[in-house]
Amino acid sequence: MQVLRKLLFPISIIYGLIVFLRNRCYDLGVFKSKTYATKIICVGNLSVGGTGKTPMIEWLVRLLQDNYSIAILSRGYKRKSKGFLLSDDNTIVEDLGDEPFQLKSKFKGIHVAVDANRRNGISELEKMANPDIILLDDAFQHRKVKPDYSILLSAYNNLYVNDWYLPTGNLRDAKSEAKRANIIIVTKCPEDLPESKKSSIRSKINPKRHQKVLFSYLSYNKKLKGKEIDLSELINKEVTLVTGIANSVPLENFLQLEGVTFNHLKFNDHHFFTEQEIQLLQKKECILTTEKDYVRLKSKISNLHYIEVSHEFNKEDRLVFEQTLKQFMTANS
Incomplete structure (x- = not known):
């Protein structure tokens, strides 16, 4: 499999060029990104594969649900329904897809919707649910929507800075697009990751002045x-x-x-x-x-x-994350 992926390197060059041109068109305003009155928080990654997006959505819900009305919008990957769907008590897993249904089942007071068209999904949620916040699941690369706050996840054992474009690597978006994130979280770290290793990773990521790099590990119940x-x-x-x-x-x-x-x-x-x-x-x-x-x-x-699995942070990183999010939520509210 690895040999085949290497043989497909010329295709990854073409793919990378397409990704670059697309992002450039958004940067120059040729393609338009839409903003919304509702606060939008995006959780995503630059690669295919598991970085822990659903547990991060859960973490955000637990942090914010006591003070805000929350809706979650997902694509609903591999669901058997089409178009926009706002879940209710009669919705089944085949309608939503497994991860949105998991979120619906766990958080009874949260609106969970699916729509491959994120713009349409947000507009429908604003009309039907009128939430304070919409959490966009797996939407970092969907530039038709401009979120107010972006959380970029990258797995410890497969950092985006060490990766390459599909199909040779796992990147579906350019490494340089990490600049759009407010926070970059390295997930699935060893629980006892030493500070020297964190410093080395921060140097590789080379965050912008406005960004923070945090580290989380998986906790199994x-x-x-x-x-x-x-x-x-x-x-x-x-x-x-x-x-x-x-x-x-x-x-x-x-x-x-x-x-x-x-x-x-x-x-x-x-x-x-x-x-x-x-x-x-x-x-x-x-x-x-x-x-x-x-x-x-x-x-x-x-x-x-x-x-059950959840993201956990050391005390310092957790405090930084919570304070940064609360500052965002109280700004211009």
Whole structure:
């Protein structure tokens, strides 16, 4: 696979040129970015693959929901509906897609909508929900909308500064576009990342004067949900780990450190399970999955547990992040 990606290097040059020209047209005003009366916070990345966008949306909701009315707008990747859809109590996972449905299920007081056309989605949310804030999920590269505040995520083991354009690398946007972010968060770091390593990463990223570079790590909840038990109760069981996410390595490493042995059935990101796959899973003694996969499996599989994951920051970075967001929310309000 890596050899094939290298052979496709000429295509990545063409792709990079197209990306450059597109961004240049927006910078020069040839293409227009639209602003809105509602405050827009964008969460995204420059690459394909998992950087933890959904847990970051959850982090923002928890921080802001007590003081503001919040709506979330996502593309709804691999959903089976079309156009704009504002979720309600009758909405099913196939309508929204797995990640938006996860957010809808977890935060009952939040409006969750999907629309591939972000401009239309924002306009519809303003009319139907009139929120104080709209959180744009996975929209950093969607320059038709100009957000008021942008959070750029980059995974520790695959920093955008070390990457290259698709299909040779994983970049879907130019590295230089990081300049549009207010905050750059390096996600999925080791919990005990030394300051010397942070300094080295900051130097590579070379942030602009207006930007802050913060570091987060993944925290897994040892109290499993679904069928609720403690993670330690799986140690002597025959566990099948089922994942349909971009990068399952951090979860695999965590489970191994906790002494959980497992047989791993790995599917593509956002995978919708076939009847044949469901029948196979129904025969397993104990299934552990991610929260995103759980919303696609919960009505079909018994003896199903899921593990919650969240972003965590050290005390200093958390304080910086919270203060910066609160300053943004109170400005011009």
